[in-house]
Amino acid sequence: MRRIYEDHGYGEGPVAGCYWDTTVARPARTPPISGEATAEVAVIGAGYTGLSAALHLARTGVDVAVMEAEGVGWGASGRNGGFVCLGGAKASDAALTRRFGTEAMAGWHAAQKASVALVADLLEQHGIAADIHSEQGETMVAHRPRDFAEFRDEAAALAHAYGVRVDVIGPSELSGEGLAGPGFHGALRLPIGFAFNPLKYVLGLAAAARDAGARIFESSSVTAIRREGARYVLEGAQGQLIAGKLILATNGYSSDDLPDWMAGRYLPAQSAVLVTRELSEGEIAAQGWTSDGMAYDTRNLLHYFRLMPNRCFLFGMRGGTRAGPSAQRDMQRRIRTDFEAMFPAWAEVETPHFWSGFVCLARGLRPYVGPLGDWPDAWAGFAWHGNGVALGTYAGRLLAGLATGQAGVPALMAAPPERFPFGRFRRLLLPAAYAWYGLSDRG
Structure with a gap:
């Protein structure tokens, strides 16, 4: 090979x-x-x-x-x-529309919705017990105020593309939604998708x-x-x-x-994940992230995370250009650093599970x-x-x-x-x- x-x-x-x-x-x-x-x-x-x-x-x-x-x-x-959600292209909808046109984009949006529905159908048809949760869809959190400022227009575009109501959650509303964090400046919730055990x-x-x-x-x-x-x-x-x-x-x-x-x-690219030990209700309350929804931030090198049913917290990120043992240790240090920065109340919480693998890009x-x-x-x-x-x-x-x-x-x-x-x-x-x-x- x-x-x-x-x-x-x-x-x-x-x-x-x-x-x-x-x-x-x-x-x-x-x-x-x-x-x-x-x-x-x-x-x-x-x-x-x-x-x-x-x-x-x-x-x-x-x-x-x-x-x-x-x-x-x-x-x-x-x-x-374990995010069963829309996606599959890294290029923006605007860039894809310029290349392929509006009709092709409508087909692409329909395919993404159909892909989520297909997984749900297969789980039901074949009785696959995969610990489904977070059935309210996925949430994108703004890591900068200017990103949140763009959410109103983005929500309207998503609602039109996928035929659903898309909610914009203001900075002052984050705590009430269980989405608190020092680096979060608002959120957008798209009600398509769910999480499970992959x-x-x-x-x-x-x-x-x-x-x-x-x-x-x-x-x-x-x-x-x-x-x-x-x-x-x-x-x-x-x-x-x-x-x-x-x-x-x-x-x-x-x-x-x-x-x-x-x-x-x-082009393979690396993605890494860590999972905490089970968190107590007090620890969860101290951080203020009580939502069990799938979430990711607005960075290009995004972080993705969710609180699982057993109260372990999953946190992933992209990055890494080498794949040797030392590079894997470096990635583990980087992801732990980002985890602590984004969820400081859990800075002392053990993360006994860490792994990585390849996602795949096209030009x-x-x-x-x-x-x-x-x-x-x-x-x-x-x-x-x-x-x-x-x-x-x-x-x-x-x-x-x-x-x-x-x-x-x-x-x-x-x-x-x-x-x-x-x-x-x-x-x-x-x-x-x-x-x-x-x-x-x-x-």
């Missing part, structure tokens, strides 16, 4: 302290692929996108098999913040796919893909999977040579679902920009539709991504971008 970060970033180190693994036992991994297996459709990657594609294909009677390098949900799908969801999604007839080969890293006549041959260490159609669903854990078309078209700062280069009967879905719980699940359904000729893709998601400059060294773009974002966030 040709990946662009240090090997540590793709190993067990970054996920070793993941809180979600204390909440549910992962089942024993299925045996790796051995010898020669065949399928109508081969899927690479057993995260939300790959499993959703496999489930939706299997439901229609398609013979589908998934190859996963590690275990189900081992990547971002099993270690994210690992329980991905494990449930895998179980549903298996029940529908999909096969999942774990510990089955794909080392090469080649075309033989009308079939794809996926090589593994101990066997191969042969299929007429192919879906690539590896997102931030992709490789530049699987296939070569992927080289430079995606145009928008997601992609479509053909895998010029390969026939092959498709890819990636670049959820840190909002892949809902959109990745939805993209899996879109990919299943492409494989069966039964669905189109929203125009904004269908345009192929351009390559980043600098090729395999493209992560060198991140330090400058992060420095610029940091300056912008302070201004």
Whole structure:
């Protein structure tokens, strides 16, 4: 594999302290692929996108098999913040409208709402107990007064785009809403989405796919893909999977040579999370953050956080340009510093859980679902920009539709991504971008 970060970033180190693994036992991994297996459709990657594609294909009677390098949900799908919400593009609506037009934007807004609804439907249909809460949607908190000043216009635009009432919460109202903090200057609440346990969801999604007839080969890293006549041959260490159609669903854990078309078209970026011990009601009251809603701030290098049902507090952030052990320790120090600054009443509260992983960006700062280069009967879905719980699940359904000729893709998601400059060294773009974002966030 040709990946662009240090090997540590793709190993067990970054996920070793993941809180979600204390909440549910992962089942024993299925045996790796051995010898020669065949399928109508081969899927690479057993995260939300790959499993959703496999489930939706299997439901229609398609013979589908998934190859996963590690275990189900081992990547971002099993270690994210558990925000089932709108999103998936880093570019602004204004920039996307200039490029794609108002009709495409209406389709994009509809797709985002549908993605949240799809996750809710799958949870209900398959009886997946994923500790759902925060069903009032998500809250954006202004980290500067000038950001709050823009909320009135933004609320009107969001209400129009998504057909919901969007509430603006003034600085003096924050405490009454349980959103107090020394660096918060008002908030905007969008009532779409909910929070849950992401690992329980991905494990449930895998179980549903298996029940529908999909096969999942774990510990089955794909080392090469080649075309033989009308079939794809996926090589593994101990066997191969042969299929007429192919879906690539590896997102931030992709490789530049699987296939070569992927080289430079995606950029993994790091996201890190810590979780506190259980907080007492007195500690919660002392800080004044009593809301159990999903929240994030207005920074470009945003923080995202929520109080969970068991009264542990989850706090995440973006950043980090290296992925070695020392870089991981540096990230842990930075996230703890930011946590204490934003929630000072909890400065002495232990945070026993810390982990990190890769989200995935595209050069145009928008997601992609479509053909895998010029390969026939092959498709890819990636670049959820840190909002892949809902959109990745939805993209899996879109990919299943492409494989069966039964669905189109929203125009904004269908345009192929351009390559980043600098090729395999493209992560060198991140330090400058992060420095610029940091300056912008302070201004």
